[in-house]
Amino acid sequence: MRNLIQIVNDLNDREISFHSLHENITIDRSNATGQLMFHLFASFAEFERNLIRERTEAGRIAARARGRVGGRPEKFDxxxxxxxxxxxxxxxxxxxxxxxxxxxxxxxxxxxxx
Structure with a gap:
């Protein structure tokens, strides 16, 4: 599976600019500053995704320690x-x-x- 950096690099090679609708910014990857900004944003996004994953797993572990199990309840006794x-x-x-x-x-x- 391709990641965001690979996709944006491919777009850049084809001279297609990247515009983030969420942040409402255009990152000009044709210069060093634009490349740095893009990689910083990508790193922060990955960091945030990893934090969410860690917190979710910690929540599951804490719930199991309290006797809670995830998933749908059993239909039959x-x-x-x-x-x-x-x-x-x-x-x-x-x-x-x-x-x-x-x-x-x-x-x-x-x-x-x-």
Whole structure:
């Protein structure tokens, strides 16, 4: 995957200027000052993205330490999960189990793989 610097360098090679709509600035990459400004902005953007990633991961770790788990809650409790496994082990077709429980066949297989 190409990054922003590669894309802007390719545009610059084709004599296409870069204009940031968000910051409302045009960076003239034909001189040293413009190249420096562009690389500074790119570095700050990467730094900010990495900070967000680190904070998000720290939040997940803290939530897990408090007993919280991410993701969607389970549809069935242990009793219903055992019923799905029992039906499957007795030879009931997966399609029938899915219709009976109101779930997709993929979900049935997911419960069987647990």
């Amino acid at each position: 242990k009793k219903e999960e055992e019923m799905i496994k029992t039906l499957a082990s007795n030879g009931t077709p997966i399609k029938d189990i899915a219709q009976m429980m109101g779930i997709s066949r993929t979900t049935v297989y997911r419960y069987l793989d647990k």
